[in-house]
Amino acid sequence: DTGVSQDPRHKITKRGQNVTFRCDPISEHNRLYWYRQTLGQGPEFLTYFQNEAQLEKSRLLSDRFSAERPKGSFSTLEIQRTEQGDSAMYLCASSLRTGERFTDTQYFGPGTRLTVL
Amino acid sequence: KQEVTQIPAALSVPEGENLVLNCSFTDSAIYNLQWFRQDPGKGLTSLLLIQSSQREQTSGRLNASLDKSSGRSTLYIAASQPGDSATYLCAVRKRFDNDMRFGAGTRLTVKP
Numbered sequence: 001d002t003g004v005s006q007d008p009r010h011k012i013t014k015r016g017q018n019v020t021f022r023c024d025p026i027s028e029h030n031r032l033y034w035y036r037q038t039l040g041q042g043p044e045f046l047t048y049f050q051n052e053a054q055l056e057k058s059r060l061l062s063d064r065f066s067a068e069r070p071k072g073s074f075s076t077l078e079i080q081r082t083e084q085g086d087s088a089m090y091l092c093a094s095s096l097r098t099g100e101r102f103t104d105t106q107y108f109g110p111g112t113r114l115t116v117l
Numbered sequence: 118k119q120e121v122t123q124i125p126a127a128l129s130v131p132e133g134e135n136l137v138l139n140c141s142f143t144d145s146a147i148y149n150l151q152w153f154r155q156d157p158g159k160g161l162t163s164l165l166l167i168q169s170s171q172r173e174q175t176s177g178r179l180n181a182s183l184d185k186s187s188g189r190s191t192l193y194i195a196a197s198q199p200g201d202s203a204t205y206l207c208a209v210r211k212r213f214d215n216d217m218r219f220g221a222g223t224r225l226t227v228k229p
Contacts, residue, residue: 004160033216042121042206042219043161058216091160105151106217108160 002026004109006092012115013082020078021112025094032075033106034067035091043091082116089113119144121209123220130197131228138192138223140207145188148212152181152192155204197227
């Protein structure tokens with residue numbers, strides 16, 4: 001399977017615990033995005049990487065959230081001291097930059113569903 | 118701030134019917150608009166991407182149109198099938214922005 005993969009698919013945790021999610025993009029893709037989607041809503045942008053550089057972060061990404069892409073391949077999203085409001089689907093997407101900016105199509109992974117009790 | 122609205126929120130049609138899903142956005146200075154499909158509990162699948170300079174895109178039974186000046190896009194699905202049942206999301210991207218702004222989606226059910 002050469003699509004975007006995410007692990008785990010489901011995570012249940014208690015409030016106050018730390019959680020980490022992993023995203024493996026399509027191998028040749030140099031852009032990687034994280035989104036959060038709550039029930040009945042569309043995804044909301046969290047952050048974006050170009051290779052290993054984190055170039056943009058949404059105001060939704062509080063200090064408890066941190067994302068890395070250490071070698072420009074897979075990425076991790078960590079949430080510290082989880083709160084019930086963090087319960088959502090966390091989606092990862094990847095794309096390949098072409099010669100013309102912003103025409104790239106984003107390919108989404110299946111998501112990680114987080115439930116904070 | 119860009120706001121994206123999709124109407125209706127849910128739609129149920131009998132198999133074989135042609136249907137139209139609507140997407141509106143408040144800031145017409147977009148770079149492109151994309152339609153996605155999302156099956157329950159799954160990620161998003163890109164259906165069609167329309168650049169701001171284009172009026173429409175077609176793929177099989179799907180046709181998406183864009184009227185940037187009025188802030189509207191429609192997704193037309195011909196001869197609907199039960200397998201088309203899913204949530205359809207539209208997303209817009211502004212020039213020089215790396216993120217996309219999504220609507221809340223239209224949940225489509227096609228009854229056999």
